[in-house]
């Protein structure tokens with residue numbers, strides 16, 4: 296159960312709603328027991344009273360009839376309140392869990408989650424977090440409600456016949472302990488398999504959909520389909536086992552209901568045998584026992600799914616318990632940037648050779664610096680250090696004399712705008728893809744940015760509402776890069792980092808876009824990684840990178 300601990304503190308945030316949900320769940324069960332037992336007693340007592348004329352005149356029909364109506368109305372209202380409140384609490388809890396997971400994911404370095412495939416990560420965020428709601432809905436609620444019910448029924452029956460009440464309490468408690476344990480053991484393996492197979496199925500399905508063209512070209516559609524079928528069959532098999540277990544647990548509860556009712560009836564008959572007028576009381580006791588199993592039934596099934604919930608929690612913990620190497624300070628964004636990189640070294644993993652070796656660089660406010668070097672010499676690594684995606688092994692990076700790590704995360708993102716080699720295009724409209732950089736930008740500003748990067752031809756047709764497709768499938772590679780540059784035009788950051796932004800563009804377009812970029816905000820500091828000469832003429836300094844060091848031109 297240790298794996299569930301990190302999540303339990305989040306439950307505390309919703310404790311009021313969760314507690315109210317519990318109270319109404321208990322009230323619903325108590326109303327059910329009251330309704331069934333009083334109805335049983337009332338019908339039998341009315342029948343007995345009808346047989347004896349002298350007694351029928353004295354028999355109070357109104358009180359029990361009123362109680363039956365009151366309890367049946369009460370049960371409906373309590374059930375409604377229980378469902379509304381506990382579902383509201385659960386949805387809020389899931390939202391909290393999901394945003395908490397997302398926030399914890401943010402500061403992890405790309406490498407820490409690189410081993411986890413996209414589909415796996417998605418599965419953890421959606422299905423695994425979903426199954427954590429079982430803890431409240433399927434474990435805590437039935438256990439608490441069941442315990443209250445056992446106490447209430449035992450007291451009720453014990454009031455009329457203490458020995459019967461005590462025996463009933465002991466039997467129900469034993470069932471509440473044994474059935475969950477038994478079904479937890481039986482459901483553990485298939486539950487874990489359901490989690491694993493669901494994840495594998497999602498992974499292969501996503502690969503099938505995203506890589507459909509490649510799979511077709513290399514004639515591998517068949518083998519991918521058979522992997523999907525294999526995991527689907529394993530998933531269905533485990534679900535079938537779980538369904539059988541649910542059936543078995545329900546069957547056992549029905550069987551125990553009958554046995555316990557019979558035992559209680561026989562025991563009560565022994566206790567009351569001297570009194571002939573106890574018939575209605577026997578009905579009350581038997582119906583109370585019957586109703587109490589309404590509380591026992593969900594408990595057996597609940598623990599059957601605990602294994603699946605534990606596996607989900609374990610998988611989430613694998614991500615959440617990774618130490619986040621990046622921490623942020625509180626410094627707000629600066630409005631102009633004087634960047635100083637001082638004796639910075641960085642190596643990937645345990646590589647003997649550092650990629651950056653004692654590297655130093657100064658870019659003054661409004662200064663434009665080109666970074667040129669052979670492929671693989673470490674240019675993108677330097678940009679990742681500047682955006683704090685990576686942390687330097689030694690040396691310091693500062694803005695206006697303040698170390699980069701003292702800036703708050705939002706301050707850093709406001710201060711630095713990056714156009715990386717791979718532009719992520721969201722499956723959304725052109726406008727929303729641009730407004731990532733400037734959420735408050737007007738349509739006119741978006742159109743101007745598109746014109747500056749020569750992407751205004753995208754405006755024909757649906758204009759800014761044009762849909763860009765999954766990963767920007769509807770855009771060419773060059774158009775995607777220009778979309779990244781349009782974002783940079785819109786972003787107000789005083790420092791711009793550009794990683795080969797004009798790669799793949801023809802010479803004329805490249806020259807025109809670079810002109811726009813340089814004249815757009817002359818006050819901006821800029822670090823421009825490039826292999827191409829077109830931009831160099833605009834630069835205040837050109838740094839050549841080799842063997843992890845820089846030399847100035």
Ligand SMILES: Nc1ncnc2c1ncn2[C@@H]1O[C@H](COP(=O)(O)OP(=O)(O)OP(=O)(O)O)[C@@H](O)[C@H]1O
Nearest residue numbers: 406643644650668669670671672673674675676677
């Ligand atoms: N995550 C990583 N783990 C290990 N090595 C890496 C990693 N990322 C990059 N490298 C290595 O570090 C070196 C520098 O990579 P980097 O991407 O910074 O080069 P670059 O100068 O930007 O290259 P290009 O011009 O081709 O984009 C390369 O040898 C690369 O193989």
